[in-house]
Amino acid sequence: MAEIAFVNVTKRYGNTVAVDGASFTVADNEFFCLFGPPLCGKTTILRLILGLETPDSGEILIDDRPVTHVGPAERNIAMVFQNLALFPHMTAEQNIRFPLVERRVPEARIRERLAHAAAKLHIGHILHKHPAQLSGGERQRVAIARALVRDPIAFLMDDPISALDARLREEARVELKRLQREAGRTLIYVTHDQEEAMSVADRMAILDHGRIRQIGAPVALYDRPNSAYVAQLLGSPPINLLPPGLLPGARADAVQVGIRPEDVEVRPGAGARVTGVEPLGGYTVLTIEAQGASLRAMLRGQPAYAPGQSIAIGAAPERMHFFGPEGERLAS
């Protein structure tokens, strides 16, 4: 079991605050996602958990024990680095064996674990090659195998499948989710792809310049974002943030009204105009101009509107999100 907790952790590099008073607890066996725009501190959080960096203030607890004075080797956590960090002078097999050899695991056991990891990641046929001879996707598999081969208390993965193209990435994330279930270990997973984060995570944390803005299950964050910032990061196409007067039924005290594209209701009428139509197969995305503001609507099925067409828009008040002057969610 491994429960990993941050208590008010701050990490600075010179003048940049990479992690700013972060507090969260990752439960044992949880698939926990760190999500946020570039340079928001995702990698730094992983490095702090590994013990490669020490916090300037605050405390990190693993299974309720402070780990400030525990070195990276003793923490028994496996990591897939953002740049993979394979050993270029070793073959794929030597790379994967490395963690076990260094821990003096008997040869018979190493063989068994190696075969197991290679089978799981389908890399049996490339074990004799050096990293330079592998494709990007194969390298990622080798890096993941190197982490999976031993039995750590937790896995950390820093955007491990970003080098794959979209379709392979979809397959890979399903597979990763399965691997994590089978291993029965905590997995802290970094990604910059909101869809990936939402599809795999049990819970996710949204980061903003080193600060944690919201933690929760993906669907909960999607449905009840606590700020305009969080609302904007999740969902594709992104949420529409509109001035309050635009949609009938919006609260008057809101500074911004958020409405997801799939919640925008469109019918023939007046008050708005279609400026763009993107047919995407199962659904259609309309770009709409209304009172100088631009918004997008996502409709089921084939396009029923043409550019230039005059329409009326609306939304159910319970689907609207109301944000105050600081972007905070207004209490209902």
Add this chain to the structure above:
Amino acid sequence: MTRSPLIELLRYAAILLAVAITLVPILWMVSIAFKPVAEWQAAGADLTWIPRDPTLENFRYLFGRSDSALIVALERTATRPILASILAASFGTLIAMTAGTAAAYGLSRFGAGANLPLALIQLRLFPPMAVMIPVMIMWAFLSLMDTWWGLALIYGIVTLPFAFWLMKTFFDDMPREIEEAALVEGCTRLRVFLKVTLPMMRAPLASATLFVFILNWSDYLVALLLTTRQWATIPVYMASLSSSMTGQLYGAKAALGLIAAVPPVILGILIQRHLVRGLTFGALKQ
């Protein structure tokens, strides 16, 4: 893009000229090395590229095996100077590379000794000759005069900045995550260095070693000041190759020059394999 024939012609002419400037002295040395006394002596000089009567006499002469009546036998053979050069240059290179690599690693990874780079540049700001007089006095005090180890020590000190700077750039370019991966996987710092860093640094180490060795190998002035008879190196010994009867012994000098070119060439061939290897190619994404 096609260049005009004239430009093409000029280009080849320029290349030819550069090659000639580089090769002519070397070829001339090779030629003389195999000429008998009569052919290389100033008196009998009619210049030919190919020796009319090629001989190994010059080489034999260097090692005291000559039976020629034309020149006086050498007082000292070339054996010891060759040994002196090999010892001083090799151990000097070893000192510079060991200390330089360690310093570069410490600075690159842990920021230890942040003023070191400047201090080492300062060591190169003036010619080594400027400090040779104090060094001579010190070396005399330490009984290091005219010893190969004394020479190796000063070689190590003089070439240390080169070793340091070369290795520092290589260490700086190596992504820290590779070492950190080993650290996370259970290695101690020392094991990370031995099992990951050093093997990855083979190519840079090889090229830096070759560079430093050639610097040490070709030194003349330092050895001239710090050695006299016992451990004179090849260049110092070469300068003494003359006799009152025949003047400069060009044949023997050329032969010795040819011998002196062998170690760097062998070293170069040995490590060439590593020189072409990329540093971290394949370790990272993309």
